[in-house]
Amino acid sequence: MTNFSNITPGGGLTAHELAGGHTLARHVDVTETKLANRLVNQIAIPRSSSFTNREIAEQVIADAIANNQTQITNWLAGNSSRLQIKHTATKSIGVTLTRGDSNSAPAQNIQIVLKRDSNLPLGYYILTAYPEL
Secondary structure, eight states, rough: OOSSOOOSSTTTTHHHHTTTTOOHHBBSSOHHHHHEEEEEEEESSSSEEEEHHHHHHHHHHHHHHHHHHHHHHHHHHSSSSSEEEEOOOSSOOOOEEETTTTSOOEEEEEEEEEEOOSTTTEEEEHHHHHHHE
């Protein structure tokens, strides 16, 4: 049995983690305590967020990539090393904890950062993806 998922293009989030991404490590199934600790330890970030679970993360990222394929194709034809994609899901996909708030809030938006890598079949990997308010 393999750990790779076929939901997110390119072999699932595990394949993107192996290429250098950190979505699973930092933004999937993270407790509110860990979100709060991240804000304490990384003072440069204004908020910390987590997808509810891996299945939701894989699906919403796959949806966002499919809905932004033209933008991705145009980016790959250019020179920029990174591409940011914003997407709104049809339901809550996780939570976001903003610095100074005591409770997290449900999130329906997603931010994805793709990083160019010509050695990979897609020509990129998902550097990070996380829920946003």
